[in-house]
Amino acid sequence: MTQEAGIVGIAHVIQLSVAPVFLLSGVSAMLGVLSTRLGRIIDRARMLEAHALNETDGMLQARQHGQIDVLARRARLVSYAISLCTVCALLICAVVIALFLGAFLSTDVSTMIGVTFIAALTALGGGLVTFLREILLATRNLRIGVIRQRAFPFRLVQTVTAITTRAKYDRLMIREARVRVCGRDVRYLEAGAGWPVLLIHAFPVNADMWRPQLERVPEGWRFIAPDVRGCGPDSSGPGAFTLDDVAEDFGAFMDHLKLDRAVIGGLSMGGYITLALARRSPERFGGMILADTKADADTPEAREGRRKTIELARSKGAAAVADQMLPKLLSADARDRQPALSASVRRMAGSISVAGITAALEAMMGRPDSTPGLSRINFPVLILVGAQDEVTPEASARAMETQIERSRVVVLPDAGHLSNLESPDAFSLAVADFLTSNM
Secondary structure (H helix, E strand, O other): OHHHHHHHHHHHHHHHHHHHHHHHHHHHHHHHHHHHHHHHHHHHHHHHHHHHHHOOOHHHHHHHHHHHHHHHHHHHHHHHHHHHHHHHHHHHHHHHHHHHHHHHHOOOHHHHHHHHHHHHHHHHHHHHHHHHHHHHHHHOOOEOOEOOOOOOOOHHHHHHHHHHHHHHHHHHOOEEEEEEEOOEEEEEEEEEOOEEEEEEOOOOOOHHHHHHHHOOOOOOEEEEEEOOOOOOOOOOOOOOOOHHHHHHHHHHHHHHOOOOOEEEEEEOHHHHHHHHHHHHOHHHEEEEEEEOOOOOOOOHHHHHHHHHHHHHHHHHOHHHHHHHHHHHHOOHHHHHHOHHHHHHHHHHHHOOOHHHHHHHHHHHHOOOOOHHHHOOOOOOEEEEEEOOOOOOOHHHHHHHHHHOOOEEEEEEOOOOOOHHHHOHHHHHHHHHHHHHHHO
């Protein structure tokens, strides 16, 4: 009877084990499929990384880094799925082994259940430790561009994570370059990888005013900030020009970088240039950002004020212009509480040549009224304005909003005219929200 009972118990255990064995086979097959998928993702990411490192064209390189980001996220998901399948496989193996042990050690059902439960908990605990270790090692302890030799089950994921870390490093780093456009050297700053956003600076500063935004680029975007002609720190006399000429410069600049379309925006004078470019080439806009600017032409009083500034520049130099304009550019609170910001703006303004100041002021004096063309803008527009801006107040922003169908106004309460510098976090958050919600 004892022998017969043992045979019956073994048969019973075998019956109980059929389902776990089939399930274990399914999990093993899934692990094989996922591992193959992970290998293909990694091969694709490596190929793109090699192309991006050897590619000189900025837009193609940015697109490849953006693809690498996507591939790396997929690789992480696949690796986590492999870890979960491993946990399931360990758990199933523990249950099967415990059932067989229970059959040989005892025919008592409660003892068999207890042994099975303890084995399952042990396997589950070990699997969870493996899973957590996988996540931690996939997201930490990686140098940029360097794969640390850590022993863990899925070493391939480490390679993809290193590539992704390199892409994130590129996104956060501000790069400076120069290109030859329309017979002139153009300095520009850029950060990020992905869809392009062209940012045009105000007067009398340069592309450095966009550094706070270049340090806060949303994932999947590439911010590019060129100097307007005559306004760069090393620019010589640009000669007379109009804002339409500058708009043509930026069209050629986009051609040089092989950018067919972009989100294009500017602050103050940069907004005037943005509107001029929209009149000439609306097809190049995927969206528009207008910050602390207006569509109206200069009033007679404004033109007279610009003439006096030209006289001041010619008689006393760029530093005098910087001192005169600082109260208009920054709010009183910013000048009192952020002396480093005041010094930075003064330094940027003081670096422009007198010829550059004169040419820019004359170009702004002669710009046409852009209001009639606002109703023809059919792409999304973000309008930003500092609540303490006395040069282009909120009323100017609201007037543009009423003319542009797909537009919205964001008022930054603690900012003056250079709102991106006074409230960099709020400004960048508004831009990021606009890019992700409209594009």
